[in-house]
Amino acid sequence: MEARAAAAPQVVAEDLTKRFGSFTAVDGISFRIARGEIMGFLGPNGAGKSTTIRILCGLLRPSGGRAFVAGIDVARDPERVRERIGYMSQKFSLYNDLSVAENLRFFGGVYRVPRAELAERMRFVVHMAGLDGREDALVATLAGGWKQRLALGCAILHRPPILFLDEPTSGVDPASRRRFWDLIHGLAEGGVSVLVSTHYMDEASYCNEIALINQGRLIALGSPGKLKRSALGGELLLVECDKVGAALELLPQAPGVLDVAAFGNALHVLVESAERGLVELPRYLDAKGIDCRNIARIDPTLEDVFVRLVAGGTRGEAPRP
Amino acid sequence: MLTRILQILIKEFIELRRDKWARFRLIVPPLVQLILFGYAATFEVFGVSTAVLDLDHSQESRELLSRFTYSTRFHVVLVAQSERDIERAIDRGDAIVAVVIHPQFANLLRKGQTAPLQVVVDGTNSNSALIALDYVGQIVSGFSRDYAVDLIQRTHPGQQLVQIDLEQRPWFNEDLNSRWFFVPGVIASLTLVLIVNLTSFAIVREREVGTLEQIMVTPIRPIEFIFGKTVPFFLIGLGLVAMIATVGILWFGVPFVGNPLVMLAGTSLFLLSTLALGLLISTLCSTQQQAFATNFFVINPLFTLSGFAFPIASMPTFLQWLTYANPVRYYLVIIRAVFLKGVGFAVLWPEMLALAALAALLLAASIAKFRKSLD
Numbered sequence: 001m002e003a004r005a006a007a008a009p010q011v012v013a014e015d016l017t018k019r020f021g022s023f024t025a026v027d028g029i030s031f032r033i034a035r036g037e038i039m040g041f042l043g044p045n046g047a048g049k050s051t052t053i054r055i056l057c058g059l060l061r062p063s064g065g066r067a068f069v070a071g072i073d074v075a076r077d078p079e080r081v082r083e084r085i086g087y088m089s090q091k092f093s094l095y096n097d098l099s100v101a102e103n104l105r106f107f108g109g110v111y112r113v114p115r116a117e118l119a120e121r122m123r124f125v126v127h128m129a130g131l132d133g134r135e136d137a138l139v140a141t142l143a144g145g146w147k148q149r150l151a152l153g154c155a156i157l158h159r160p161p162i163l164f165l166d167e168p169t170s171g172v173d174p175a176s177r178r179r180f181w182d183l184i185h186g187l188a189e190g191g192v193s194v195l196v197s198t199h200y201m202d203e204a205s206y207c208n209e210i211a212l213i214n215q216g217r218l219i220a221l222g223s224p225g226k227l228k229r230s231a232l233g234g235e236l237l238l239v240e241c242d243k244v245g246a247a248l249e250l251l252p253q254a255p256g257v258l259d260v261a262a263f264g265n266a267l268h269v270l271v272e273s274a275e276r277g278l279v280e281l282p283r284y285l286d287a288k289g290i291d292c293r294n295i296a297r298i299d300p301t302l303e304d305v306f307v308r309l310v311a312g313g314t315r316g317e318a319p320r321p
Numbered sequence: 322m323l324t325r326i327l328q329i330l331i332k333e334f335i336e337l338r339r340d341k342w343a344r345f346r347l348i349v350p351p352l353v354q355l356i357l358f359g360y361a362a363t364f365e366v367f368g369v370s371t372a373v374l375d376l377d378h379s380q381e382s383r384e385l386l387s388r389f390t391y392s393t394r395f396h397v398v399l400v401a402q403s404e405r406d407i408e409r410a411i412d413r414g415d416a417i418v419a420v421v422i423h424p425q426f427a428n429l430l431r432k433g434q435t436a437p438l439q440v441v442v443d444g445t446n447s448n449s450a451l452i453a454l455d456y457v458g459q460i461v462s463g464f465s466r467d468y469a470v471d472l473i474q475r476t477h478p479g480q481q482l483v484q485i486d487l488e489q490r491p492w493f494n495e496d497l498n499s500r501w502f503f504v505p506g507v508i509a510s511l512t513l514v515l516i517v518n519l520t521s522f523a524i525v526r527e528r529e530v531g532t533l534e535q536i537m538v539t540p541i542r543p544i545e546f547i548f549g550k551t552v553p554f555f556l557i558g559l560g561l562v563a564m565i566a567t568v569g570i571l572w573f574g575v576p577f578v579g580n581p582l583v584m585l586a587g588t589s590l591f592l593l594s595t596l597a598l599g600l601l602i603s604t605l606c607s608t609q610q611q612a613f614a615t616n617f618f619v620i621n622p623l624f625t626l627s628g629f630a631f632p633i634a635s636m637p638t639f640l641q642w643l644t645y646a647n648p649v650r651y652y653l654v655i656i657r658a659v660f661l662k663g664v665g666f667a668v669l670w671p672e673m674l675a676l677a678a679l680a681a682l683l684l685a686a687s688i689a690k691f692r693k694s695l696d
Binding site: 094098102106 | 324325327328329331332335336339340530531532534535536537538539540541542
């Protein structure tokens with residue numbers, strides 16, 4: 001039983017759909033999260049990330065599809081799911097008029113953490129959040145990064161095997177964000193499965209798996225490396241030239257070019273073959289009177305992938321793991 | 322289940338202890354309102370500004386007017402010389418009542434005929450006008466009875482005038498002191514306002530700041546949350562009723578002749594229904610502002626249709642039917658009866674039953690609605 005539970009995916013979403021009236025917020029999303037895996041939900045605001053997480057927590061009933069968390073059908077038995085998950089909502093949602101310790105004691109009591117263990121776990125959480133010595137401070141007086149870490153602490157006080165974090169790092173300074181991700185990695189190493197949403201592209205590389213979400217649909221799913229390699233459907237060249245505007249308009253018509261996007265002063269050009277492009281594109285630009293100063297093959301970033309996939313709309317099926 | 326409810330209770334009391342303003346709001350405004358109602362809310366009318374005009378100048382007319390002068394109900398502010406003076410006094414609000422005795426008043430009486438007496442009343446405040454007219458009627462009928470007795474004895478010595486002697490004997494409030502009527506009512510109306518507001522705001526605030534969502538992903542069940550949230554307000558409500566009742570009894574001298582246990586039972590049922598009402602409102606609102614507006618629209622009709630100030634028996638039939646769905650109506654009956662009549666369950670069971678039914682209905686509706694509101 002134990003072994004099977006460990007091997008089975010901790011979170012399974014099958015064709016999840018949520019409609020609010022005529023608006024479809026989540027449109028047939030499917031994915032799995034294994035034990036100890038960090039899954040990143042990436043996408044713009046309003047893409048449906050929060051709605052999906054809220055369905056998985058049992059806060060919303062799905063209009064279609066099924067969700068299993070820790071092997072339990074969420075729509076059918078949300079009460080049993082709740083003991084096994086930790087949740088951090090987008091908005092800070094601890095009690096501001098209670099102290100750090102009072103908040104922890106409240107959530108510990110609510111999750112029925114045994115009294116003998118509570119003191120030890122509270123010490124651990126306070127230390128993790130860097131709040132040693134501030135146990136009696138009112139939460140309202142804490143700065144953003146501390147609040148965020150305390151919220152995470154409250155969410156893991158009962159040692160849930162699954163964590164749902166909805167944009168936990170929004171509005172937190174970069175150093176605190178970095179520290180927060182270290183904590184999440186530590187938890188995942190201990191076997192906790194984590195689903196974390198963010199709209200910071202740079203945070204995606206901290207995840208084992210990435211789900212790119214746009215307009216309620218899953219447009220790509222895979223490890224960051226795999227997404228960068230395959231989701232583009234071609235190879236990426238960096239082109240530096242004069243008359244960037246003219247080049248941006250002309251290049252899509254060049255042979256073997258799939259897509260062009262401007263990144264700062266340079267262009268990212270998606271081509272069928274990097275080898276051919278490296279030879280042909282300078283010639284093509286030269287013929288049009290544009291001077292190509294530099295052309296090089298580059299590794300795509302997740303931002304490239306995202307821009308490319310969003311621009312390509314929802315063509316084709318989302319790749320499955 | 323109990324441990325989780327206990328956790329919420331602890332949290333609620335810590336929050337309440339920390340909120341100094343909340344304690345102030347709970348104690349001072351109710352007391353101020355009680356004092357205001359105790360002194361200001363009265364149906365009795367004393368010292369009505371009165372203008373008199375005697376065009377008859379007879380012994381009889383002077384005798385009648387002196388009855389107005391010596392009455393505590395009236396205060397003669399103007400002895401007018403002409404009808405124009407009277408008109409002006411009423412127009413300017415110097416006088417609310419004007420008594421005009423026309424010439425021939427005494428002549429008609431002496432002939433044993435009916436003599437007219439003109440009374441002008443400023444009807445802008447129809448309530449006090451009615452009450453003042455009633456007092457005028459009492460003075461005039463007293464005068465006319467005495468006059469008739471006097472006339473009979475002078476013309477037919479030894480003969481008695483047949484008449485009915487009305488012996489008024491109001492029970493439970495011998496002096497018809499309206500303060501006795503109002504103070505128990507104030508308990509009901511203040512409790513209604515405070516408990517509905519406290520409950521709805523407390524839950525809507527958690528929804529607004531997002532803590533409700535955090536609560537909902539914990540193993541706390543909606544019913545446990547509702548329990549933990551409302552029990553403190555139930556206790557506060559009991560304390561509030563005890564406080565207002567004590568001040569009413571000690572300061573205003575309102576008698577409490579009933580059984581405190583009957584009062585406790587009725588109060589508990591009433592508190593349950595007001596808590597449920599606040600809860601129901603909280604499920605319909607997502608911001609405290611919405612809750613504030615909704616409370617206003619709910620509380621005012623409840624107050625108007627309760628019998629607190631306006632007798633239910635005088636309302637149109639349709640509105641009378643509506644009052645049966647109003648918990649305040651039943652609680653007013655119970656609380657006035659316990660204070661002044663001293664009756665118990667044997668008499669008050671229909672009101673208790675109605676309150677219990679309303680409380681159960683409202684609670685069931687708000688719990689059902691509370692579950693759904695998560696979606």
